Amino acid sequence: ETGVTQSPTHLIKTRGQQVTLRCSSQSGHNTVSWYQQALGQGPQFIFQYYREEENGRGNFPPRFSGLQFPNYSSELNVNALELDDSALYLCASSRDRDGANVLTFGAGSRLTVL
Amino acid sequence: QKEVEQNSGPLSVPEGAIASLNCTYSDRGSQSFFWYRQYSGKSPELIMSIYSNGDKEDGRFTAQLNKASQYVSLLIRDSQPSDSATYLCAGRGSGGYQKVTFGIGTKLQVIP
Numbered sequence: 001e002t003g004v005t006q007s008p009t010h011l012i013k014t015r016g017q018q019v020t021l022r023c024s025s026q027s028g029h030n031t032v033s034w035y036q037q038a039l040g041q042g043p044q045f046i047f048q049y050y051r052e053e054e055n056g057r058g059n060f061p062p063r064f065s066g067l068q069f070p071n072y073s074s075e076l077n078v079n080a081l082e083l084d085d086s087a088l089y090l091c092a093s094s095r096d097r098d099g100a101n102v103l104t105f106g107a108g109s110r111l112t113v114l
Numbered sequence: 115q116k117e118v119e120q121n122s123g124p125l126s127v128p129e130g131a132i133a134s135l136n137c138t139y140s141d142r143g144s145q146s147f148f149w150y151r152q153y154s155g156k157s158p159e160l161i162m163s164i165y166s167n168g169d170k171e172d173g174r175f176t177a178q179l180n181k182a183s184q185y186v187s188l189l190i191r192d193s194q195p196s197d198s199a200t201y202l203c204a205g206r207g208s209g210g211y212q213k214v215t216f217g218i219g220t221k222l223q224v225i226p
Contacts, residue, residue: 031215033213035216040122040218041218041219042118042120042202042216042217042218043158043202043216044216044217045213045214045215048213056212058213059160077136088157090158102148102160102163103148103160103214104160105150105157105158105159107156108157109158
């Protein structure tokens with residue numbers, strides 16, 4: 001059983017640029033959630049994808065967008081990068097979107113915006 | 115009011131002692147609760163999930179849930195230096211898409 005994989009692991013961008021982060025969900029999981037974790041903070045919910053549709057969103061502006069593909073992998077896109085976007089971006093997959101299903105996290109993508 | 119609240123710590127305990135980590139939540143409709151451990155620079159990993167009032171034990175770990183008080187706790191018995199990490203409390207709220215909300219995390223330091 002393969003776990004959740006994310007790429008790239010580290011990247012550096014400048015303000016105003018755009019970034020795409022990628023995530024492959026764990027085998028058997030159909031739901032993907034994205035989180036932003038700033039230094040010293042807990043993970044903040046960005047959005048969740050289920051059956052290729054966004055079915056929940058946290059308090060993030062529209063320049064944060066995503067996709068889920070038929071194989072349940074997912075992308076997070078951030079446009080017009082700001083310095084405050086510097087954080088660890090975590091992808092988590094779950095077997096379904098029901099309450100009891102636990103999240104399994106990938107190793108994360110650490111984004112630095114200069 | 116934050117949806118899930120934790121003391122950020124650090125909580126320092128001597129090796130072999132019991133570490134007690136606490137968390138409160140605001141959404142009375144929350145049904146599922148989770149404790150994740152996160153080592154510095156790493157991603158969170160699940161330690162325990164709990165869905166019903168009472169205690170749930172797994173090895174050295176015991177999770178406790180009190181829905182009336184909206185309180186979740188994690189006890190770590192015989193604490194080891196390898197337990198030193200940040201412990202994240204999380205709850206899955208009510209609502210159509212059942213997002214999981216995390217607290218800020220409590221940093222635990224086990225002193226040898």
